[in-house]
Amino acid sequence: xxxxxxxxxxxxxxxxxxxxxxxxxxxxxxxxxxxxxxxxxxxxxxxxxxxxxxxxxxxxxxxxxxxxxxxxxxxxxxxxxxxxxxxxxxxxxxxxxxxxxxxxxxxxxxxxxxxxxx
Numbered sequence: 001x002x003x004x005x006x007x008x009x010x011x012x013x014x015x016x017x018x019x020x021x022x023x024x025x026x027x028x029x030x031x032x033x034x035x036x037x038x039x040x041x042x043x044x045x046x047x048x049x050x051x052x053x054x055x056x057x058x059x060x061x062x063x064x065x066x067x068x069x070x071x072x073x074x075x076x077x078x079x080x081x082x083x084x085x086x087x088x089x090x091x092x093x094x095x096x097x098x099x100x101x102x103x104x105x106x107x108x109x110x111x112x113x114x115x116x117x118x
Contacts, residue, residue, distance in 0.1 A: 009066045010084045011037060011073050017090040017099065018068055025053060025071075032056055034065075034072035037088070038079035046117045047082065049101050082118050 013021075025033050033053040042048050056072070059065060064080055066073045075083060087102040103109070108117040 010080055011066050012087040013068055014089040017088045020090045034074050036074045038076055039082050
């Protein structure tokens with residue numbers, strides 16, 4: 001018997017986060033936009049998450065692309081070292097709402113959840 005393995009995604013996105021991203025992209029007026037995620041130095045814990053929409057023509061050979069039913073998430077390989085296995089979720093709670101990052105590589109996170117140490 002042959003088993004087909006489902007490829008693991010380096011960045012995981014919940015249905016709620018995907019739905020919110022699709023709504024935000026629609027408001028931008030460009031259904032071609034993809035989401036770029038990455039890290040940069042800074043924040044209370046040493047590194048902070050970054051994410052923004054961008055056009056597909058900005059994707060380079062140095063990027064990994066994860067497809068979610070036509071919606072693409074792009075991450076440069078250097079950032080992916082810190083983000084592999086990251087789960088991106090969304091909460092519409094009045095306090096603490098917004099995008100939430102669950103990063104299995106983080107050794108420390110700040111109270112706001114927007115920065116981490118690895």
